[in-house]
Amino acid sequence: MTPASYSDRHIGPDSKETAEMLGSVGYPTLAALIDAAVPEDIRTTTLTLGPALTEEEALRKLRSYAKQNVVLQSFYGQGYFDTITPPVIRRNVVEDPGWYTAYTPYQPEISQGRLEALLNFQTMVQELTGLPIANASLLDEATAVAEAVGLMARTNKKGNRVILDRRLHPQVVAVTAERARTLGLEVEIADVSSGVVGESLIGVVLAYPGTEGDIVDIRGAIEDIHSRGGLAAIATDLLALQLLESPGTLGADIAVGSSQRFGVPLFFGGPHAAFMAVTDKLKRQLAGRIVGVSKDAEGRPAYRLALQTREQHIRRERATSNICTAQALLAVCAAMYAIWHGPAGLRAIAERVHQYASDFAQAVGDKVVHENFFDTVTVECDAPAIVAAATEAGYLVRSLGDSKVSVSFGEGATREDVEKLAQLFGATATESEARPLPLPRTTETLTHPIFSSVHSETQMLRYLRELKDKDLALDRTMIPLGSCTMKLNPTTGMEPITWPEFANVHPYAPDSQTAGWRALLNEMEEWLAEITGYAKVSVQPNAGSQGELAGLLAIRRYHQANGEHQRDIIVIPQSAHGTNAASATLAKLRVVVVATAPDGSIDLGDLDAKLEKHAENIAGIMITYPSTHGVFEDTVREVCQKVHAVGGQVYIDGANLNALTGIARPGEFGGDVSHLNLHKTFSIPHGGGGPGVGPVAVAEHLVPFLPTDANAVDFTKETPINIGVPTSGARYGSAGVVPIAWAYIAMMGTEGLERASATAVLNANYLARELSDSFPVLYTGKNDLVGHECIFDLRGLEHDTGVSATDVAKRLVDYGFHAPTLSFPVAGTLMVEPTESEDKAELDRFIAAMRSIRAEIEEIAQGSITFEESVLHHAPFTAESVSDDEWGYAFSRRQAAYPVTSLRQGVKYFPPVRRIDEAFGDRHFACSCPPPEAFNIED
Ligand SMILES: Cc1ncc(COP(=O)(O)O)c(C=O)c1O
Missing domain, CATH: 3.40.640.10 (Type I PLP-dependent aspartate aminotransferase-like (Major domain))
Structure with missing residues (x-):
């Protein structure tokens, strides 16, 4: 027996579980599933990243990079x-x-x-x-x-x-x-x-x-x-x-x-x-997230994000920022x-x-x-x-x-x-x-x-x-957040980030002192170019939003350098992530929205009409692939060709690259530029809202427009139009966390990365298949398959019973789960992305929770209980609330806190607050710590 490889540790399901889930989805092998799910015309040949390193080998290589840095007292x-x-x-x-x-x-x-x-x-x-x-x-x-x-x-x-x-x-x-x-x-x-x-x-x-x-x-x-x-x-x-x-x-x-x-x-x-x-x-007008104080269903002070209507996910191109x-x-x-x-x-x-x-x-x-x-x-x-x-x-x-x-x-x-x-x-x-x-x-x-x-x-x-x-x-x-790829973050990758030879290097130390850092970062950029099929990559943007801005500026400047200053329209699908439109505004591009066809794909008729109407002004299109609807659209090549035909550039948002790595390369199937989210696909942890790294990857003709070094430009004059501009204060942006992504790629190798993507697609299809009787899956692609995530549509149930996607999200907390993505990209839905790191037992636990919730909804549908009296309406429950002497609800304490028996076996998570009144917090805006008296239970 050989010890397990790192990819076996990273990928949740083992071969037996994989076979069982493939059986449920109806395919004999992972390869057959991917053949059935992904359009033939975008498939790529095998990557040339080579074999995987073991964890020890990866650490040894990282140590050798670290040693090449000279750390002076700063x-x-x-x-x-x-x-x-x-x-x-x-x-x-x-x-x-x-x-x-x-x-x-x-x-x-x-x-x-x-x-x-x-x-x-x-x-x-x-x-x-x-x-x-x-x-x-x-x-x-x-x-x-x-x-x-x-x-x-x-x-x-x-x-x-x-x-x-x-x-x-x-x-x-x-x-x-x-x-x-x-x-x-x-x-x-x-x-x-x-x-x-x-x-x-x-x-x-x-x-x-x-x-x-x-x-x-x-x-x-x-x-x-x-x-x-x-x-x-x-x-x-x-x-x-x-x-x-x-x-x-x-x-x-x-x-x-x-x-x-x-x-x-x-x-x-x-x-x-x-x-x-x-x-x-x-x-x-403030940019970025603000934490504010509100109250929960029992009137206790509770925190939540405030004034969100300023932000890109709601206000889109009129947001205060793309952050x-x-x-x-x-x-x-x-x-x-x-x-x-x-x-x-x-x-x-x-x-x-x-x-x-x-x-x-x-x-x-x-x-x-x-x-x-x-x-x-x-x-x-x-x-x-x-x-x-x-x-x-x-x-x-x-x-x-x-x-x-x-x-x-x-x-x-x-x-x-x-x-x-x-x-x-x-x-x-x-x-x-x-x-x-x-x-x-x-x-x-x-x-x-x-x-x-x-x-x-x-x-x-x-x-x-x-x-x-x-x-x-x-x-x-598991944190099954669609569009967020909450996968395992390798401990081996986390270790080196605080090594002094990496952590204590000043960003403006001379090159003679940073050979190790630069070798690692350059290798990372080369790997990402290989994975995406683009000519060159810059890791400078320090979040996906910044990668988007860098990519859109590359497109804008490319057109301007060609004398096409009038090209200032970017076409964006209805379902796009809010950052896309907000970044377009920052790049001084006007947004034209293209409609969604009934099957969730880009409406090609509407696209043709928009391209024809604005042909002279089209700077490009910004699409996400697989789409934010969670499917591999088989028209993606055609969409790219149509945009190129009118002189536009194609931006492929790479946030969903976890479904593509080793399977298809955006730079090959029509993209001119993409950003990636290393804090999704490549395992950098999300940190509760950052850090992130959002490298921008470009085709050959856009290489001159990649981000430049902020310390090497003459800022007194406008930057010449034939080169890029800096997007962050440091040449390599958030370099400090890149070793995590480096370790992930090094330890997965070509085979591991391909298997990770295929397993991510398998896990999503398994959930879609097992839960589709309970909650309809909104969109599917070829052969009725989804990509690496799927959208459960709760609008019909809400109409019939009053139970909303939010109620289900809150109720999942009582089952010990983080909610899926709520109401993005379609209001009234839940988007689930399990990632490859979740094993079958965890997926089955989620399936059991969702089925149990569906049964709770059914009680309302059958008239056994009203929505207002139901457990769904009142979820989630704190430990204190279920142990209170008074219990005025129409359901039992056990149903509230332990709705499935499996919860009694492990350590049950109780949230510290009941459901939070989000609107109250904005009406009574407060964004600093309340004084201790605010928490006085005697008031
Ligand atoms: C499709 C898509 N594009 C862009 C982004 C923006 O990335 P970031 O949050 O790193 O700015 C996200 C983030 O959730 C996303 O899901």
């Missing part, structure tokens, strides 16, 4: 700082599957733990920035500032001009300027410290502190901006705000930045949680870091950092360029010589041209470092007075009791455990 700054991840957070959040395998908290009853953690993040950002409304994270600082400019443009329709402070980090200006120009805004990059001139201003982004570390009094500038009708956004640093006056107190409308230095490693650029906070007036996956896990880390250290501890860290910077500046003397600084000291010097000497001494510092170097002190800096760094400049450091700050903080920080509630490690452990236990993540149950 004093580089520029938005990424040396920080210390408290081990209690590293082990019990970053490395804990209870946290990292959770999904975005769309189902709030089973997400109270991570919603609370994200609310802590928002409360922290609100308190530190002095602004009342914060979101639950954005992707990185550069894109967050771009979002701030988007917000200003939407709010302030009178003008067209935006000014970016010259003192912002260069990568921030590069990303923001190009995004703003794409939207048709006039961008000026100027020194705004002494005021703002000119008319038709929509707003200004000010740096506080600046990229060279300098702090200027921005109050005059803010007044100027307001007097000219503009909005003032401040790009800031949360650690500096321990000591500096809050942007809100200074009059800012928006504050943005990165929370990376709150305990999140450098990760060679990401993932890190960016933040945005705004005034109350701007709350409906879907953000950086939830990293936001949780940052919030826990603040709780761990508390206000006094954080202030002490900030004071130490400032003290060391002051001592260093004092030693270096009159060569210091800026009088006022927090942690970053810029020095006039022979930069190449100093950088070389620093490298020799083990330090990474930043050169600003040939005659200036900046040194940024982070949490890990020691007095010895101060002394050694001073010596590089021929100076001797001694303890001195801390440099007075120009705008010292007058307002208190982190006053909410949560930030003073944890003193010991025991308390922290228990708090993290308590929150985690409130939630359902993949480590407890």
Whole structure:
């Protein structure tokens, strides 16, 4: 006997179970099933990724990559700082599957733990920035500032001009300027410290502190901006705000930045949680998710996502942003870091950092360029010589041209470092007075009791455990969310991400120090090109939404470079994911919707009509394959040909690549560009709402338009039309989590990847077949088969009994399941994607739960009970509710809590709250932690 291969560990069903399920679906082998399900004309030949590595071999190879990186102590700054991840957070959040395998908290009853953690993040950002409304994270600082400019443009329709402070980090200006120009805004990059001139201003982004570390009094500038009708956004640093006056107190409308230095490693650029906070007036324009407080059916405070009508999944092309996956896990880390250290501890860290910077500046003397600084000291010097000497001494510092170097002190800096760094400049450091700050903080920080509630490690452990236990993540149950591919995240892939040789590398370290990182990332890009059939891939986009934007910009710029500026219409099917339309808007493309035929495929007649009507203006089409209806449409080649025939480009959303890997390649069957979601198909965990990696893959003719390095562009001018633009502040985006996807591909190999896709299709068809008598399957493709997911239609049952898809989703919680995707892409339905990682027993458990729920619905249909009295209407049930002395329901406690006997055998999950009143929360909007009294059970 040989030990099991990794693919046998990853793929749930063994050969016996596979055979049984194939029997139920009616095919002798997986190959026969795939032949029957997937159109012949898109099938591909075998991939050439080669044989799989064992887990040990994969780790050995990852170690050899890690060793090729040279890790210097980072004093580089520029938005990424040396920080210390408290081990209690590293082990019990970053490395804990209870946290990292959770999904975005769309189902709030089973997400109270991570919603609370994200609310802590928002409360922290609100308190530190002095602004009342914060979101639950954005992707990185550069894109967050771009979002701030988007917000200003939407709010302030009178003008067209935006000014970016010259003192912002260069990568921030590069990303923001190009995004703003794409939207048709006039961008000026100027020194705004002494005021703002000119008319038709929509707003200004000010740096506080600046990229060279300098702090200027921005109050005059803010007044100027307001007097000219503009909005003032401040790009800031949360650690500096321990000591500096809050942007809100200074009059800012928006504050943005990165929370990376709150305990999140450098990760060679990401993932890190960016933040945005705004005034109350701007709350409906805020980008990204916001956690809010509402109440459950028993009137208790309960958390859920708030003001969702701003977001892409509802508002589509009129959304405030295209953000879907953000950086939830990293936001949780940052919030826990603040709780761990508390206000006094954080202030002490900030004071130490400032003290060391002051001592260093004092030693270096009159060569210091800026009088006022927090942690970053810029020095006039022979930069190449100093950088070389620093490298020799083990330090990474930043050169600003040939005659200036900046040194940024982070949490890990020691007095010895101060002394050694001073010596590089021929100076001797001694303890001195801390440099007075120009705008010292007058307002208190982190006053909410949560930030003073944890003193010991025991308390922290228990708090993290308590929150985690409130939630359902993949480590407890399958998460059958259609379109989300919640598959196993390999532990072997998770291990290396916190190795210091990967985690502690600054994104702007010179290439000579990052050979290992770049080899791994380049290999990953090559593998993805092979899998998708495209010429080249960039892993820079840090979520699917960003990959979409990068891909659409590639299409737009390609047409413009060919002189076809009029091509600005993108055709999108009715059923498309909301990010598609929202990304199109950001790429300044107009959306034309193509209808769905009765069988769920693209209506070819309508497509022809739209292509004919807009032929001259067609930039392209954006389709998802297999479609968001869960089927392999056999007209996909024809659709691509039709669009190409009118001169358009084909964007194939690769979010559903889990049905295609090793089976068909979008770059071969008609796509010009795709994005992939490594946090779906390639096993990066979803983190409760991010991180993600959304690589963009393009055909040969679009290669010049791939994302460029934000630090290598001349942002003072519009980027030439024949090249791409940066989509993230770091060259490789969220590089830090790519080793997970690398390990997955390496350990699956060609055979494993093909078998995974085929098993994903088998599992979905098995569920569809077994449940179709209970709930009709909305769409099927060739041979009555679905792809890797299927849609159960509850509209008929709702009409007859009043039981909605939402009721079924909530009732599934009582059976210990995370609900499937609710009402996407069709209202009133549930979309189920089991993935290949679920074994037959888990699928059967789900089938049993769904059949049992169907029987509960039948009782209503038969008139045995009314809908209002039914268990479905009142689900889910907390442990407390079913053990209450009073029980006024028409069904038994046992039916409520233990509707199937199998629940009595394992550890039963009880949600911590009853059904949440979502609308109440928006009517009484609150998005910071409620005070402890709000939870007082005696009220
Ligand atoms: C079909 C489809 N496209 C795009 C996206 C956006 O990806 P992300 O959430 O990484 O931004 C999703 C995410 O759920 C999706 O399902």
